[in-house]
Amino acid sequence: MLGLCKTAELLALGLVSSSSTQETGSRIRVAPILIACAIGFLVGEVVASLLISLVSGLSHYPGGYTAIAKAMRPPWWSIALGLVGLWSGFLGAVYFASAHGHLAALADQWRPRVRDLWFIPLGVACQYGVDLLYYPFHVTHMNRPINHLFGAAHGAAFVLIVVMSTFVAPIVEEWFFRGVLYRTLNEGFRGAGQMLQTTFAVGLSAILFALAHFELVQFAGLALFGVVLALVLRRTQRLVPSILTHMSFNAVAMVTVILNRLGH
Numbered sequence: 001m002l003g004l005c006k007t008a009e010l011l012a013l014g015l016v017s018s019s020s021t022q023e024t025g026s027r028i029r030v031a032p033i034l035i036a037c038a039i040g041f042l043v044g045e046v047v048a049s050l051l052i053s054l055v056s057g058l059s060h061y062p063g064g065y066t067a068i069a070k071a072m073r074p075p076w077w078s079i080a081l082g083l084v085g086l087w088s089g090f091l092g093a094v095y096f097a098s099a100h101g102h103l104a105a106l107a108d109q110w111r112p113r114v115r116d117l118w119f120i121p122l123g124v125a126c127q128y129g130v131d132l133l134y135y136p137f138h139v140t141h142m143n144r145p146i147n148h149l150f151g152a153a154h155g156a157a158f159v160l161i162v163v164m165s166t167f168v169a170p171i172v173e174e175w176f177f178r179g180v181l182y183r184t185l186n187e188g189f190r191g192a193g194q195m196l197q198t199t200f201a202v203g204l205s206a207i208l209f210a211l212a213h214f215e216l217v218q219f220a221g222l223a224l225f226g227v228v229l230a231l232v233l234r235r236t237q238r239l240v241p242s243i244l245t246h247m248s249f250n251a252v253a254m255v256t257v258i259l260n261r262l263g264h
Helices: 002-013 018-022 030-058 064-070 076-099 114-137 144-150 156-188 194-211 219-236 239-261
Strands: none
Touching: 030 064, 030 076, 030 156, 076 156, 114 219, 114 239, 144 156, 144 239, 156 194, 156 219, 156 239, 194 219, 219 239
16 A cells, blocks of 8 residues: 555656556557657658649649759748648657557646646747857857748748647647657666666657757757756656647747847
């Protein structure tokens, strides 16, 4: 009885990973899930390319897919299709992890709580914190990803990209990177000791999160942000807090773009 009470206490504090609670049932299939995540990412990239190629052909876009791939400011629809294609791969991996990898969903992972609102300023602070870390190095091209994302989008297309980037992307990415990838890595490093297990799982999931954005200049900042997001999920054992942190982080960049377009 004392052992059960202690376990419940640790779970409430977020010090025991959700995977540990599944020992009485089917054990998480670590290797198949990690392979599915890698395949899901690659399939998402392929689907994105196919969608862009199809629409560029149907619309007779000058230069076709090759021109779009090289453009600094590609058409808005190629950005939207690229995101949809990538997300399809992510969600496929999430489905595999749940249906075939024995990775159970976190308890109440989608249920919001009033105290979750505190994670909104955390995301804002992370965005400004990353900016401060880069400031002494006078890094150039920091705005290249934003310009690439919104350069050719105006009116309703601009609003669509804002919604997809600020609200949809954090949901899909947190479900994939933290809800599946981080938790699976955490299970894979079991036996290494609690401190090493957490360090390896948080660090590796953050690095993979940064690499997935294909932005060399932004890599360090994205990796640090990935660490914060993984720790948020580890502490809360729910997806909503990390999603809100991610949304507010992205929202700061969106507001910056809007202000620049308004001439401020």
